[in-house]
Amino acid sequence: MEKKIKFVLNNKSEEIVIDGTKRLLDILREDFKLTGPKEGCGEGECGACAVLMNGMIVNSCLVAGNAIEGTDILTIEGFSKTDRFSVLETAFEDSGAVQCGFCIPGMVMAAEALLSKNNNPTEEDIRIGISGNLCRCTGYNMIIEAIELAAKRGQGLW
Helix, strand or coil, X not given: CEXXXXXXXXXXXXXXXXXXXXXXXXXXXXXXXXXXXXXXXXXXXXCCCEEEEXXXXXXXXXXXXXXXXXXXXXXXXXXXXXXXXXXXXXXXXXXCCCCCCCCHHHHHHHHHHHHHHCCCCCHHHHHHHXXXXXXXXXXXXXXXXHXXXXXXXXXXXX
């Protein structure tokens, strides 16, 4: 059954008529042409589809359209317009934490979720913060280093 859904997407109020069982990932990619969140496993295990929903990291492949009514959704496309993104982007580049790039939007969103709650994380905090995200190319050491570097460089932003 189709339903009108109102929510905020990347700081802009949106209204869309959808089948309420349609996944948030599909809404973002098909209806809004936002391709940062990717279909990886489709089971909430890889983090490639990660977005922030009311400031919390979620796997958009597991969120039904009905659940986004009245929420605030931030994708990598919206986050990329912020100063905090710039700090993370540079830290990921400087640490060599990007290879194929498939997982990186989800990793960056996980880093944002972590740093917005803990701006001075330990390595263990970072490992826990990115634990829902898989990377098959770079490995995790460079990603952890990138988040540590971003935390240092971004003092005062988070």
